[in-house]
Amino acid sequence: MSLFNKLKESLSKTRQNLSQRVGALLTGSSQLDASFFEELEEILLTADVGARTSMELVERLQQEVKTRRITEPAAVAGLLQEEVSRLLGEEGRLCWSPTPPTVILVVGVNGVGKTTTIGKLAYRLHREGKKVILAAGDTFRAAAGEQLAVWAERAGAGLIRHQAGADPGAVVYDALQAARNRRTDVVLVDTAGRLQTKVNLMEELKKVRRVIEREVPGAPHEVLLVLDATSGQNALSQAKLFHEAVGVTGIALTKLDGTAKGGVVLAIGNEMGLPVKLVGLGEGVDDLKEFQPRDFAAALFSDLSSI
Ligand SMILES: Nc1nc2c(ncn2[C@@H]2O[C@H](COP(=O)(O)OP(=O)(O)OP(=O)(O)O)[C@@H](O)[C@H]2O)c(=O)[nH]1
Numbered sequence: 341m342s343l344f345n346k347l348k349e350s351l352s353k354t355r356q357n358l359s360q361r362v363g364a365l366l367t368g369s370s371q372l373d374a375s376f377f378e379e380l381e382e383i384l385l386t387a388d389v390g391a392r393t394s395m396e397l398v399e400r401l402q403q404e405v406k407t408r409r410i411t412e413p414a415a416v417a418g419l420l421q422e423e424v425s426r427l428l429g430e431e432g433r434l435c436w437s438p439t440p441p442t443v444i445l446v447v448g449v450n451g452v453g454k455t456t457t458i459g460k461l462a463y464r465l466h467r468e469g470k471k472v473i474l475a476a477g478d479t480f481r482a483a484a485g486e487q488l489a490v491w492a493e494r495a496g497a498g499l500i501r502h503q504a505g506a507d508p509g510a511v512v513y514d515a516l517q518a519a520r521n522r523r524t525d526v527v528l529v530d531t532a533g534r535l536q537t538k539v540n541l542m543e544e545l546k547k548v549r550r551v552i553e554r555e556v557p558g559a560p561h562e563v564l565l566v567l568d569a570t571s572g573q574n575a576l577s578q579a580k581l582f583h584e585a586v587g588v589t590g591i592a593l594t595k596l597d598g599t600a601k602g603g604v605v606l607a608i609g610n611e612m613g614l615p616v617k618l619v620g621l622g623e624g625v626d627d628l629k630e631f632q633p634r635d636f637a638a639a640l641f642s643d644l645s646s647i
């Protein structure tokens with residue numbers, strides 16, 4: 341299946357919730373009056389686009405409709421896709437260190453898909469010919485190290501792991517030493533799922549970051565915050581807290597498949613100012629994709645192309 345079709349299929353619930361309802365509004369309206377735009381804003385809101393972003397989007401559309409003297413509701417379809425694509429911004433590529441290793445710290449609350457995202461990313465990087473080490477920094481949850489070991493095996497990556505309950509800082513230290521000795525290209529650091537209210541866990545994360553900074557100048561090159569798309573607007577408050585604590589550089593948005601709340605991706609980019617770099621479209625090794633704003637907007641609004 342092509343990437344575009346995969347994206348379209350993964351977004352099917354979000355499309356039902358967002359673009360198909362917009363489609364019904366466009367075909368059912370005879371003019372572009374205030375109630376049309378109110379209804380459009382309501383649809384965006386219920387699709388987890390977020391209050392501020394929904395309002396801004398509708399204002400932009402109203403402005404464009406005016407300047408381009410558009411009177412037909414159907415003509416708004418293309419405009420909407422254009423505006424969403426603009427809102428999503430530039431393609432967010434992962435940053436690479438000019439001198440190896442590149443260190444990517446992966447954070448997020450529990451169950452969002454950190455370990456799975458690391459596994460999928462390791463698989464991809466290994467296939468691109470890169471030498472990868474996974475650091476099992478989640479020493480908190482029982483079986484976390486085992487889960488990462490399974491992914492390391494599957495991805496053809498090295499693994500540095502201590503016993504349960506060990507200091508995550510020590511695991512990361514060892515992983516960085518091993519990376520140096522083994523001429524490794526990338527170190528992916530898994531961390532425990534932590535509730536953003538648990539101050540001690542946040543402190544632990546800051547400590548992990550300090551170890552990385554001290555051992556590899558210029559690192560971490562990425563602090564990827566993993567957000568679960570099914571959590572909708574909660575993702576925004578998570579992003580704020582993690583960003584304040586450890587300085588997030590990009591978002592990996594998982595579980596876009598199967599959620600009707602995919603509209604949250606618009607709010608994340610717009611309201612957090614953090615680029616979405618990766619999207620998770622399933623549980624398989626190949627289900628992690630680079631986020632391409634244009635393709636995303638096109639897939640999201642593909643139902644409107646026939647209007
Ligand atoms: N459908 C779907 N499931 C996903 C995706 N990413 C992760 N999952 C599933 O989400 C569940 C949790 O994933 P983990 O990778 O263990 O999450 P985690 O953040 O490491 O969790 P903790 O270590 O407990 O904090 C697993 O069952 C994954 O298979 C995705 O993009 N789509």
Ligand SMILES: [Mg+2]
Pocket residue numbers: 454455456478484530531533
């Ligand atoms: Mg995990």
